[in-house]
Amino acid sequence: MRSLSASELLNIWEWGRNQPSWSKAIKLLASAYSETSIAQLSLGQRDAMLLTLREWTFGSQLVSQVTCPNCGEVLELNFDVADMRVASLSLEPAEKYCLELADYEVSFRLPNSLDMIAIAEHTQPEIAQEILLERCILGAVCNGEYLPFQQLPSDVINAIITQMALVDPQANVPIDISCSTCNHQWQSLFDIVSFFWAEIHTWAFRVLREVHTLAVTYGWREADILAMSPRRRQLYLEMVAG
Numbered sequence: 001m002r003s004l005s006a007s008e009l010l011n012i013w014e015w016g017r018n019q020p021s022w023s024k025a026i027k028l029l030a031s032a033y034s035e036t037s038i039a040q041l042s043l044g045q046r047d048a049m050l051l052t053l054r055e056w057t058f059g060s061q062l063v064s065q066v067t068c069p070n071c072g073e074v075l076e077l078n079f080d081v082a083d084m085r086v087a088s089l090s091l092e093p094a095e096k097y098c099l100e101l102a103d104y105e106v107s108f109r110l111p112n113s114l115d116m117i118a119i120a121e122h123t124q125p126e127i128a129q130e131i132l133l134e135r136c137i138l139g140a141v142c143n144g145e146y147l148p149f150q151q152l153p154s155d156v157i158n159a160i161i162t163q164m165a166l167v168d169p170q171a172n173v174p175i176d177i178s179c180s181t182c183n184h185q186w187q188s189l190f191d192i193v194s195f196f197w198a199e200i201h202t203w204a205f206r207v208l209r210e211v212h213t214l215a216v217t218y219g220w221r222e223a224d225i226l227a228m229s230p231r232r233r234q235l236y237l238e239m240v241a242g
Contacts, residue, residue, distance in 0.1 A: 042110035044170035070184035
């Protein structure tokens with residue numbers, strides 16, 4: 001995997017402004033890593049790669065804002081990429097996992113981006129989860145008899161969901177948050193795709209303004225301005241402003 005140039009990142013941003021989350025994630029990673037099928041990686045593997053790409057792009061510090069659900073106070077969150085990395089980066093194909101519970105033996109794989117594509121049109125969470133699990137469960141046996149997904153009891157289904165989270169922890173990274181105003185405490189899941197894309201969106205508008213200023217002032221082409229290091233662009237902008 002490699003870092004993306006300013007020009008590449010700007011092109012991805014322009015392409016992806018109206019694309020769904022899973023599509024943005026695949027586009028970002030496919031542009032930075034072409035040796036494997038990104039869509040077939042587990043969601044945790046995908047998110048681990050996105051976390052690394054985000055660190056290469058904007059640095060290790062993560063800054064975000066969240067609104068307290070209890071008092072409405074807007075809180076600023078500051079953390080490090082290392083705080084959000086809960087699993088080592090591996091590009092090996094996702095394994096098949098087995099779960100034994102009472103008389104049931106179930107084999108399953110981890111959800112990937114292809115599964116997200118398959119459930120994208122379903123707006124009801126219950127239906128989407130059912131389709132996702134049916135795609136990921138490879139086989140189920142009870143007392144030597146093979147069972148379809150629809151005949152699995154709820155406790156087995158819940159155990160499979162729990163096991164998926166355990167073996168692919170990077171796909172669901174919780175953040176513990178405490179409100180400094182009312183002391184309310186809660187957990188929120190860290191969504192690297194949304195977080196990274198929001199940063200790219202802000203960055204793109206800032207860079208476009210910089211390109212506009214330098215192009216109007218010096219007559220330079222966009223490609224030449226984007227090829228400059230951020231530090232050099234900033235120096236020219238300071239001279240324009242001064």
